[in-house]
Structure formats: structure tokens, C-alpha cells
Amino acid sequence: MKTLSLILALCSGWASAGAFPYPVKKKTLPNGLDILVIEMPEFKDVLSYNTMVLAGSGKEEQRGATGLAHLFEHILFTHRFKGKDGGYNDAINRMGADNNAWTWFDITYYHPLTFTSNLAGLALLESSRFKALSINEKIFQTETGAVLGEYRKVASNPSMKMEERVYDLLYPNHPYGHTTMGYYDDVIDMPKHYEAAKKFYDTYYRPNGVVVVVAGDVKAEEVFKTLGPLYSDWKAQPIPPVKEKGPEPSGDRRERVAWDSDIAPQAWVAYRMPAFKLGSPEAGAAELLDELLISPAAPLQKKLRYEKQTASGIGFDEGTNGFESAEPRAIIVSAELFKEKLAAKGDAYFDDAIKDIEDGLDALKSFSKSPGAADLLKVIQSKYRYDFLSGLSSPRNVANVMAQYYRFNRDPQALDQLLDSVQKLKPEDIDRLAQNYFRPENRVVLTLAFEPSAKKGK
Amino acid sequence: MTMRQILILAVLLAPSARALEVVTLDSKAPLVKIKVMVRAGSASDPPGLEGLAALTGAMLREGSFGDPLHPVTKEKLADLTRPWGTAAYPNAQVAKETTVIHFSAPREVADRYIDEVLRPMLTKPLFNPKELERVRGEVLQYLRSGLRLEEIENFGLTSLDNVVFEGTPYAHWDGGTEKGLLKVDREALLRFYKTHYRPENITVGVSSNDKALIEKIRNAVAGMGEVKAEPYESQVPQAPAAVHGRSALVIELPNAISTGLHAGYPLPLTRKDADFWPLYIANVWFGTHRDDFSHLYHVIREERGYNYGDYSYIEHFEGRPENLFPPLNVPRRYQYFSLWARPVAHQFAPHILRALTWELGNFIRTGLTEEECALSKNKAKILYLSFAETADRLLASRLDDAYYGMEPGYLPGYLARVDAVTCGQVNAAIKKYLQAKDMKYVVVTKKGETAKIIEGIASEAPVWGKDPHDYNIDVKEEDGRKLYLVPQPKLDILRRDAVWANEPLDIPKQNVRVVPAEKMFETSAIP
Known part of the structure; x- marks a missing residue:
């Protein structure tokens, strides 16, 4: 029965192909918790229940205790439901849900998926762990072992080290200056940070800093009726802003990262970008940067990978959404180079690749003056719209996209505003974004190469 | 005419x-x-x-x-x-x-x-x-x-x-x-x-x-393939040889800060076989990929904090580690059973190899209770929500159905097939298809750690992992002696640790091959 209904689901749901095709219903509880419901009845029996905490590693201000937001994502799964160790997980597994979460600079996002018939049971479990988490120090300490394992499994990949360096150079005075995973030494020390972790939870896991998005085969009124009483006794508290503790760094900063295995060299070029103001021309233009720079049809790909064959691959280190942030963050263009060419040409090879990347970004400063700019912008806007629609492929994916953009202005129309800001762009908007931010004083350049004597560490 | x-x-x-x-x-x-x-x-x-x-x-x-x-x-x-x-x-x-x-x-x-x-x-x-x-x-x-x-x-x-x-x-x-x-x-x-x-x-x-x-x-x-060229002789891949006994391949990386552990053997069934479904329900319980429902995940990660996760598979799972759910369009006529413990600290590698092996053996000995079967079937239905999540997956799955000749197809028939599985069938499938004595192990570690790991693999003596101190068990000093105040759940963990430690792998040193990372994938032969 469910098989058939899911297939049928894909026949409809596209009433309007021009904008976000689903109505979004919203209720804000007196304590500030926003509940959004996206009714997608064609996905019969599917319940996607998402909790977005508006705090990630970008709130970790305590030196030596990086990685706590991510650790806390893990800890939330160890909640002692009904006073029993492991009670939350046990109850989830008895009810049945796919239950996972992720953490990033601005967000910690929890996204269980189950059948609609479990709405009341899941709401009880989710509200319980977010408003009244019960943990003990020993379980906390055991879970830090899993987080250490998470660090270790990616430690052979030099991108982790590159990220650590690039953020440190971009944000020496802000928690954005470390990765979400945290520094290795801090991750090793995590068992000692029980009190700091609890403080993080007390400060940021507050209803006024959380959004619940429920999508799928649900009725908004029933969701509001079920969730309202469960979350209403969660106490609000002012959430302190994070401020940059010192001036923005300035000057073109360059650094070589040494690596201890004979890997392909890399060149990274990063710029500090503005805070993402949803609906603004600046944010709309920023949405198109991947298509303007690094997609298969974009100039950097053509020049570095095809014409000169300097690079075997080129991309944005964090994907296309890395710079969508409540506070100014960064765009990072990363190129994987060839070790044979580095051996033959030495540092001139790095210099050439970096110059090509910088020139590619600089070219956008006069995008409107390039031949056919207006037509090209239309092509790219078309691509953006189709990619946006493709992403709305399931309740879980729709909820995720909604949450990602809703957080900027807490307006249920956020996605329409986003699409509108992109579709209304003029070529000059691209020029302005590039002129304002692709400046040497905003820039950090990193190179990575094998050095036999290199040692990994903090 | x-x-x-x-x-x-x-x-x-x-x-x-x-x-x-x-x-x-x-x-x-x-x-x-x-x-x-x-x-x-x-x-x-x-x-x-x-x-x-x-x-x-x-x-x-x-x-x-x-x-x-x-x-x-x-x-x-x-x-x-x-x-x-x-x-x-x-x-x-x-x-x-x-x-x-x-x-x-x-x-x-x-x-x-x-x-x-x-x-x-x-x-x-x-x-x-x-x-x-x-x-x-x-x-x-x-x-x-x-x-x-x-x-x-x-x-x-x-x-x-x-x-x-x-x-x-x-x-x-x-x-x-x-x-x-x-x-x-x-x-x-x-x-x-x-x-x-x-x-x-x-x-x-x-x-x-x-x-x-x-x-x-x-x-x-319709016009595909029409070029001037000499076709190759088509070859039908032969089945893998049966594994006899246990052996290990240790791959040395220059800079690993932890050790990855793998094991497996060929499995003579695919998703089109009737026995696939009871074995699938068994595996959902024992080792669901990246899910805390998995028994292996529970005992190695959750209870003991060794690593990021521990799983088992009855089909090849492409796109790991990133993919949470098995990608489609990678069908095979020959499949394999496998175990995977994500990287652990080097010194614990031999102990966790023993843990994986003992847990598999114990799973075969004890099977699942009716309650565990029911929970596993329920979990399998939840997984369906992700397997059939998008139009893209549904279409891709139909291609796989055509490859396997499945009617009804894998996803169209999934829930009914899961529903139809009995616990008796699950336990019979475990006994018929799972075994721990004929197994190939792969260990990926750091060059300087190889000798110690091989000692641990080949040793017939107990090989220990974490000790009580690592489990944050309270200690009382009495008359210069340490007294561990072990609560009951921790006592169960310590007892099981001792069982794992005392499960020699029976892999003599001559059955261990050591290969530097740079030599892997040079040719299709294992160096």
C-alpha cells in the first residue's frame, strides 16, 4: 500500500513550477518557538520532523573547547528518557525512525523520519530531549570516543588541515576561526569538558533559538495541536550574540601547509564575504557564484581544468552554501593540482594557478561589460531555478531547504523571496558583489604540498 | 505469403x-x-x-x-x-x-x-x-x-x-x-x-x-554500437572461489592516525532470491549501516566509544562512507557478506577484530528472538522511507529490477516481502548463510604499527582493549589497593570484553600479507 502511494506521490505536488510549490503554515509559541508545517499529502504516510537549533560551532567562544556544538549533537541522542539511561534511543528504536543530525557553523539540525502515525510519539520524544535534556557525565565521556573516531576517520584527508588553517587566518578573532569538528587536541580533551558542554546547551538550546519544521503527510492544525502543549513549558532566555573580538584581519595573507604523505598539491583562494541578507541583490548574486565560477560551463573550470590542465578538479570547499551565514563568512575556491607539474615547475606552478583563480574572481567585477552578459545571466537564472526545483524531491529535502533559508528572516515566504531575488538580478549586481568583496585585503591564499618531514598536529 | x-x-x-x-x-x-x-x-x-x-x-x-x-x-x-x-x-x-x-x-x-x-x-x-x-x-x-x-x-x-x-x-x-x-x-x-x-x-x-x-x-x-572496430570476446564473470580458513591483508599508510578494520566472504545469494529477505531482516538487526539500531554499533561505539560506527552488509554498498542509504544502479550477480569497524586507535585494532568475529559467531549461535525480529522488521519498514524517498531513486530501482529480473520489483514488493518474513526464516537464514570461520580480513593502518598489529592478529593469548579506567568507572583507594566500583551494566561490558579478548583469530602469521598503500591497485592481482 505504501509503495504505491509513494510512487503516486510524484505525480502531483508541482502545481506551480515557478516558485516554491507548497504553502507553509507557521505558529509561534509564546516562548518564541517557531513551528512550520509543510503539507505534502502526496507523500502518503511520510513524516519528516526537523529541529533546527540556531547555534553551531560559530558560537564556541571558549578557547581549548572547540567542537562542543558538534559533540552536543551526539549527546542529544543519549538523553535519559523517563529516567532510563539510553531511554530516548530505545524508545525511538521501538517506535521506528530513521534518526540522524548534523552540525555546521550556524546550525545544529536534527531530522528524524518516520511514518505519520508516529507523530504524537515522536513529538513527545523530541520535545523531551530539547527542552529537558537529561544526561550523565559517564555516558557523555563514552560518546566523546565516537566523536574522536569521527575526527580520526577523516584525518588522512588534507582538506581538514586546510580548513583549519584557512578559517584561522580568515577569523582570528571569531569562533568561525575553527572548524565545526574542532581541533584534534580539543577533541581528545572532550571528556574533560562536561561542564562547558552543559553550559553550551543551557545557553543555546532555547525555544527562541529553535525552529521545528514538520513536512509530509500531515495536517498543520493537528501538528500545532500536538506540539504546542509539549513545547510550551520550555523556558525562553535571551541568547547572547557572538562578537568579533578584535579587528577584522587585513592584508593579503598567504601560507604553505606541509603534509606528511605524497598527495596531490592543492591551492585554495578564500575571501571574506558579507552576512547573507535574504532577498537582497547581494545575496541573490552570491547564490549564483558557483555557476559564475566553477560549474562545468564556468570560466575557472574551462581555464584551469580544460585549457591549461593545471588542475584535476576545482570547486568550492564547502559546496555552494558555505557563505550563507548569519554573520560574514567566506567563499573558498579550491583547486587540486598535479604533483608531477609541481615537481617540474616548482612554486611558479602554484603562483600561476593562484593567479588564474584570482583573475577569474576579478573578472566578475566587470561582468556586466562582458559580451552577452545579460543573456548569460538569464541562462544562469534558468539553471538556478531548475536546480532549486530538483532539490524539492521529498518531504525531508523540502524541509531542509525551507529551514536553511527561513532562519535568515523567519518569514514563511523566505523561499519565494530567495527565488525572486535571484530572478530579478541585473548584471551590475554581480559587478557590485565582486567589487565589494573580492579585494586583496579580504583574501587568504593557502597552498598544500608533501614534505617528507611534515608532522600533523594542531 | x-x-x-x-x-x-x-x-x-x-x-x-x-x-x-x-x-x-x-x-x-x-x-x-x-x-x-x-x-x-x-x-x-x-x-x-x-x-x-x-x-x-x-x-x-x-x-x-x-x-x-x-x-x-x-x-x-x-x-x-x-x-x-x-x-x-x-x-x-x-x-x-x-x-x-x-x-x-x-x-x-x-x-x-x-x-x-x-x-x-x-x-x-x-x-x-x-x-x-x-x-x-x-x-x-x-x-x-x-x-x-x-x-x-x-x-x-x-x-x-x-x-x-x-x-x-x-x-x-x-x-x-x-x-x-x-x-x-x-x-x-x-x-x-x-x-x-x-x-x-x-x-x-x-x-x-x-x-x-x-x-x-x-x-x-537504436543506432548504438555501430562503429568500425573489432569487438572483444564477451566474458561472463566467474563466481569467486570459496574462502577456506582465515587470512588477513594489512595495508600500510604513511600517516594514518587510526586503523580501519574490514572482513568478508562471498555470499551465494542476491536480492532476487527468496532467502534474501529473512537474511536482510537479520542484518538490519546486526549491522544496519550508519544507524544506532545496529547491534555492532551499539556494542562497539555506543557502549564503549571505540569509533564512529560498526556495521555489516549482505550486499555491496557503494558510496561509503558518505552515503547514508545504499545507492542504486550498482547491481551484481555475485555478492558478499562484510563487516566494517570504522577506524579505531591503533592499539585497539586486534581486540576489535576479535570483537567483530566473536559477535558474528555469537549472532549465529543465538539468532534473534521473536521480539528482536519484530523490531528489526519495523526498522526495515522505516528504511524503506529513505530507500524510496525520491522519484530518482524509484526510477533507478526499476532499472535494477530489470537487471535482476525481479517481479514485483525490489521497492514495489519491499514492504510485503518484509511483512511476510517469519522469525523462523530469519534464524534459518542466519544459520545457512552466515559463518565466521572462513573469512578474509583487511586492516588499513600506519606503517610503524604493522608489527604490533600482526602480533595481535596471530596471538593465541588474550588481547585486551580498553581497561576499566577507560570506562570512567569510579575507583576507591583502600589500604593502598584500587577498588573498582563497577555498576551492573559496566560489569556486563567488562565480562564481554574478556570474552572478546579470549577469542583468538586463528590467523597464523603466514596467512597475513603486508602491502604498502602505494602498491594497491597497481594491477588486479593483490600484491
């Missing part, structure tokens, strides 16, 4: 093997998805030319197509498809037995897409040699740097796949081997294309029931 003559003519006109097959998914989403499955993948690479299937798939897009005087280059293709979305730029996915070229395009331009992209790309590939050099260079770079030195988990997973199928055409990475990739030339691409890219070897999936569109696609691919 008599009826008899008509029948004879009909037989003569009939295709020699099977006709082009089309499967559809009725969807009215704004983009139509098209997937072309070729029944040939890396297992069809001729010996010494490993990587040919992957390069052929990649070169359809990268190597230009159409009129040689006015070719559609990769740059032109990128420009042409740009307004239609990222997925309009075609991609080829090469697995052991299949290559799937997939793309999607807005419905309103589907006809144009077929005329300007699909038809010429699939019927008039040019395989430009300059582009072959570039693509080969990029693949070799990934093999030498990415796969061998940067992705410790993927390295171990790929190595286990090779080791389990050692001596068969499955025994190399789908992208090829270092030596094989270097030998592929344009002629080889043409020969591979001629041999395998033929209508009778194709299943097309379309997310539309529009008859005119389907007919157009059918016509567009």
Missing part, C-alpha cells in the same frame, strides 16, 4: 538476444529523468585493460560526439545544457556489471535534448584522444592520491571488495588499475563501445509515460 513464411521471417527479423528494454515511472515533475543502463561494467574490462569500462563511460561526455567536423565538445555540451539545470549535464556511473548514463531535462525541451544530446552522444561518440589523456590523468591522480592516501575508509572498503573477489573480474576498483588505465587507447574505447553499447544490451528508464517521448528515446538509442 503463407503464415508459415511470415513466422519464419519474424524469427529472422527478431533480435539475436534481447530487445531494447524500457522501464518507466509516471511522474509529472518539471524535469524528466532518463537513465540508460548498459549491461557492462568494470567486470567486462579485458585483462590488463582495467579501467576501460570507466573511461568509455566518461569519454562519452568528455571525448566529444556528433559530426567530426563540428563536434559537440565537453565545453559546448556544458554550454548547451546549462539553462536546463545541473543534472542536464550527463554523467556516467560505472559499476561491476553495469554502466548507467543519466541526465534530466525540463519536459518542455525533452525533444530537443534527445536530438542534440542523447542521440549523438550515445550513437556517435568521437573519443577524442587528447581528452582521453586528460581524463586518464585525472583518474590516475585520484587513484594515486585520493583513494590510496587521503580516504582511509574508502581505501579499506575497496580493498576488501577486491580481496573477496580475488582472481575474478570483480577484483579491481571500478575506476581501473594503475597499469590498466595507462594501456587504454582510443581503439580500446571503440572496441569496448562496439562490444557492449548495443541496443540489446540496454535498459532505458524514463520518468514519464508519454508514449511519443518513449518512442523517440527508443529510436535515439
Whole structure:
């Protein structure tokens, strides 16, 4: 029965192909918790229940205790439901849900998926762990072992080290200056940070800093009726802003990262970008940067990978959404180079690749003056719209996209505003974004190469 | 013409093997998805030319197509498809037995897409040699740097796949081997294309029931394979040899800060067999991928904090570690059972190998209770929500159904099949298909750690992991002696630790091969 209904689901749901095709219903509880419901009845029996905490590693201000937001994502799964160790997980597994979460600079996002018939049971479990988490120090300490394992499994990949360096150079005075995973030494020390972790939870896991998005085969009124009483006794508290503790760094900063295995060299070029103001021309233009720079049809790909064959691959280190942030963050263009060419040409090879990347970004400063700019912008806007629609492929994916953009202005129309800001762009908007931010004083350049004597560490 | 003559003519006109097959998914989403499955993948690479299937798939897009005087280059293709979305730029996915070229395009331009992209790309590939050099260079770079030195988990997973199928055409990475990739030339691409890219070897999936569109696609691919080249002799991959006893391959990385652990053996069943479903329910309980429902995850990660996760599989799972759910369009006629403990601190590696082995053996001895079977069946139904999450997955799954000849298909029949499984069948399947005595192990570690790990693997003495101190058990000092105040749940953990420690692997040192990372994937032989 469910098989058939899911297939049928894909026949409809596209009433309007021009904008976000689903109505979004919203209720804000007196304590500030926003509940959004996206009714997608064609996905019969599917319940996607998402909790977005508006705090990630970008709130970790305590030196030596990086990685706590991510650790806390893990800890939330160890909640002692009904006073029993492991009670939350046990109850989830008895009810049945796919239950996972992720953490990033601005967000910690929890996204269980189950059948609609479990709405009341899941709401009880989710509200319980977010408003009244019960943990003990020993379980906390055991879970830090899993987080250490998470660090270790990616430690052979030099991108982790590159990220650590690039953020440190971009944000020496802000928690954005470390990765979400945290520094290795801090991750090793995590068992000692029980009190700091609890403080993080007390400060940021507050209803006024959380959004619940429920999508799928649900009725908004029933969701509001079920969730309202469960979350209403969660106490609000002012959430302190994070401020940059010192001036923005300035000057073109360059650094070589040494690596201890004979890997392909890399060149990274990063710029500090503005805070993402949803609906603004600046944010709309920023949405198109991947298509303007690094997609298969974009100039950097053509020049570095095809014409000169300097690079075997080129991309944005964090994907296309890395710079969508409540506070100014960064765009990072990363190129994987060839070790044979580095051996033959030495540092001139790095210099050439970096110059090509910088020139590619600089070219956008006069995008409107390039031949056919207006037509090209239309092509790219078309691509953006189709990619946006493709992403709305399931309740879980729709909820995720909604949450990602809703957080900027807490307006249920956020996605329409986003699409509108992109579709209304003029070529000059691209020029302005590039002129304002692709400046040497905003820039950090990193190179990575094998050095036999290199040692990994903090 | 008599009826008899008509029948004879009909037989003569009939295709020699099977006709082009089309499967559809009725969807009215704004983009139509098209997937072309070729029944040939890396297992069809001729010996010494490993990587040919992957390069052929990649070169359809990268190597230009159409009129040689006015070719559609990769740059032109990128420009042409740009307004239609990222997925309009075609991609080829090469697995052991299949290559799937997939793309999607807005419905309103589907006809144009077929005329300007699909038809010429699939019927008039040019395989430009300059582009072959570039693509080969990029693949070799990934093999030498990415796969061998940067992705410790993927390295171990790929190595286990090779080791389990050692001596068969499955025994190399789908992208090829270092030596094989270097030998592929344009002629080889043409020969591979001629041999395998033929209508009778194709299943097309379309997310539309529009008859005119389907007919157009059918016509567009009808001319595939028509190039001047000598076809290769088609080879049917043989089954992997049975494993006797236990052996280990230890791969040395120059800089690993932890050790990855893998084990497996060939499994004589696929998803089309009736026994698949009870065994699947058993495996959901024992080792669901990246899920705390898994028993292995519970005992190794959650209770003891050794690593990020511990799982088991009854089918190959492509795209690990990133993918949370098994990707589609990687069907195989031969499957394997496998265990995976994600990297642990070096000193714990031998103990966790014992843990994996003992837990598997214990699972076979005890089986599942009725309650555990019911919970596992419930979990299997939840997994369905993700397996069947999107139109793309539903369409891709229909191609796999065509490959396996499954009716009803894997997803259409999934919930009913899960419902029908009895606990008796689950326990019978565990006894019939799972075993822990004939197993190949793969360990990926740091060079300086190898000797200690081999000692641990070969030792007949107890090999311990964490001690009570690591479990944060309270200690009281009394008369200069330490008194551990062990609560009951921790006592169970310590007892089980002792059982694991006392489970020798019975792998003598002569059954342990040590290979430096740089030597893996040179050829299809395990060095």
C-alpha cells in the first residue's frame, strides 16, 4: 500500500513550477518557538520532523573547547528518557525512525523520519530531549570516543588541515576561526569538558533559538495541536550574540601547509564575504557564484581544468552554501593540482594557478561589460531555478531547504523571496558583489604540498 | 505469403538476444529523468585493460560526439545544457556489471535534448584522444592520491571488495588499475563501445509515460554500437572461489592516525532470491549501516566509544562512507557478506577484530528472538522511507529490477516481502548463510604499527582493549589497593570484553600479507 502511494506521490505536488510549490503554515509559541508545517499529502504516510537549533560551532567562544556544538549533537541522542539511561534511543528504536543530525557553523539540525502515525510519539520524544535534556557525565565521556573516531576517520584527508588553517587566518578573532569538528587536541580533551558542554546547551538550546519544521503527510492544525502543549513549558532566555573580538584581519595573507604523505598539491583562494541578507541583490548574486565560477560551463573550470590542465578538479570547499551565514563568512575556491607539474615547475606552478583563480574572481567585477552578459545571466537564472526545483524531491529535502533559508528572516515566504531575488538580478549586481568583496585585503591564499618531514598536529 | 513464411521471417527479423528494454515511472515533475543502463561494467574490462569500462563511460561526455567536423565538445555540451539545470549535464556511473548514463531535462525541451544530446552522444561518440589523456590523468591522480592516501575508509572498503573477489573480474576498483588505465587507447574505447553499447544490451528508464517521448528515446538509442572496430570476446564473470580458513591483508599508510578494520566472504545469494529477505531482516538487526539500531554499533561505539560506527552488509554498498542509504544502479550477480569497524586507535585494532568475529559467531549461535525480529522488521519498514524517498531513486530501482529480473520489483514488493518474513526464516537464514570461520580480513593502518598489529592478529593469548579506567568507572583507594566500583551494566561490558579478548583469530602469521598503500591497485592481482 505504501509503495504505491509513494510512487503516486510524484505525480502531483508541482502545481506551480515557478516558485516554491507548497504553502507553509507557521505558529509561534509564546516562548518564541517557531513551528512550520509543510503539507505534502502526496507523500502518503511520510513524516519528516526537523529541529533546527540556531547555534553551531560559530558560537564556541571558549578557547581549548572547540567542537562542543558538534559533540552536543551526539549527546542529544543519549538523553535519559523517563529516567532510563539510553531511554530516548530505545524508545525511538521501538517506535521506528530513521534518526540522524548534523552540525555546521550556524546550525545544529536534527531530522528524524518516520511514518505519520508516529507523530504524537515522536513529538513527545523530541520535545523531551530539547527542552529537558537529561544526561550523565559517564555516558557523555563514552560518546566523546565516537566523536574522536569521527575526527580520526577523516584525518588522512588534507582538506581538514586546510580548513583549519584557512578559517584561522580568515577569523582570528571569531569562533568561525575553527572548524565545526574542532581541533584534534580539543577533541581528545572532550571528556574533560562536561561542564562547558552543559553550559553550551543551557545557553543555546532555547525555544527562541529553535525552529521545528514538520513536512509530509500531515495536517498543520493537528501538528500545532500536538506540539504546542509539549513545547510550551520550555523556558525562553535571551541568547547572547557572538562578537568579533578584535579587528577584522587585513592584508593579503598567504601560507604553505606541509603534509606528511605524497598527495596531490592543492591551492585554495578564500575571501571574506558579507552576512547573507535574504532577498537582497547581494545575496541573490552570491547564490549564483558557483555557476559564475566553477560549474562545468564556468570560466575557472574551462581555464584551469580544460585549457591549461593545471588542475584535476576545482570547486568550492564547502559546496555552494558555505557563505550563507548569519554573520560574514567566506567563499573558498579550491583547486587540486598535479604533483608531477609541481615537481617540474616548482612554486611558479602554484603562483600561476593562484593567479588564474584570482583573475577569474576579478573578472566578475566587470561582468556586466562582458559580451552577452545579460543573456548569460538569464541562462544562469534558468539553471538556478531548475536546480532549486530538483532539490524539492521529498518531504525531508523540502524541509531542509525551507529551514536553511527561513532562519535568515523567519518569514514563511523566505523561499519565494530567495527565488525572486535571484530572478530579478541585473548584471551590475554581480559587478557590485565582486567589487565589494573580492579585494586583496579580504583574501587568504593557502597552498598544500608533501614534505617528507611534515608532522600533523594542531 | 503463407503464415508459415511470415513466422519464419519474424524469427529472422527478431533480435539475436534481447530487445531494447524500457522501464518507466509516471511522474509529472518539471524535469524528466532518463537513465540508460548498459549491461557492462568494470567486470567486462579485458585483462590488463582495467579501467576501460570507466573511461568509455566518461569519454562519452568528455571525448566529444556528433559530426567530426563540428563536434559537440565537453565545453559546448556544458554550454548547451546549462539553462536546463545541473543534472542536464550527463554523467556516467560505472559499476561491476553495469554502466548507467543519466541526465534530466525540463519536459518542455525533452525533444530537443534527445536530438542534440542523447542521440549523438550515445550513437556517435568521437573519443577524442587528447581528452582521453586528460581524463586518464585525472583518474590516475585520484587513484594515486585520493583513494590510496587521503580516504582511509574508502581505501579499506575497496580493498576488501577486491580481496573477496580475488582472481575474478570483480577484483579491481571500478575506476581501473594503475597499469590498466595507462594501456587504454582510443581503439580500446571503440572496441569496448562496439562490444557492449548495443541496443540489446540496454535498459532505458524514463520518468514519464508519454508514449511519443518513449518512442523517440527508443529510436535515439537504436543506432548504438555501430562503429568500425573489432569487438572483444564477451566474458561472463566467474563466481569467486570459496574462502577456506582465515587470512588477513594489512595495508600500510604513511600517516594514518587510526586503523580501519574490514572482513568478508562471498555470499551465494542476491536480492532476487527468496532467502534474501529473512537474511536482510537479520542484518538490519546486526549491522544496519550508519544507524544506532545496529547491534555492532551499539556494542562497539555506543557502549564503549571505540569509533564512529560498526556495521555489516549482505550486499555491496557503494558510496561509503558518505552515503547514508545504499545507492542504486550498482547491481551484481555475485555478492558478499562484510563487516566494517570504522577506524579505531591503533592499539585497539586486534581486540576489535576479535570483537567483530566473536559477535558474528555469537549472532549465529543465538539468532534473534521473536521480539528482536519484530523490531528489526519495523526498522526495515522505516528504511524503506529513505530507500524510496525520491522519484530518482524509484526510477533507478526499476532499472535494477530489470537487471535482476525481479517481479514485483525490489521497492514495489519491499514492504510485503518484509511483512511476510517469519522469525523462523530469519534464524534459518542466519544459520545457512552466515559463518565466521572462513573469512578474509583487511586492516588499513600506519606503517610503524604493522608489527604490533600482526602480533595481535596471530596471538593465541588474550588481547585486551580498553581497561576499566577507560570506562570512567569510579575507583576507591583502600589500604593502598584500587577498588573498582563497577555498576551492573559496566560489569556486563567488562565480562564481554574478556570474552572478546579470549577469542583468538586463528590467523597464523603466514596467512597475513603486508602491502604498502602505494602498491594497491597497481594491477588486479593483490600484491
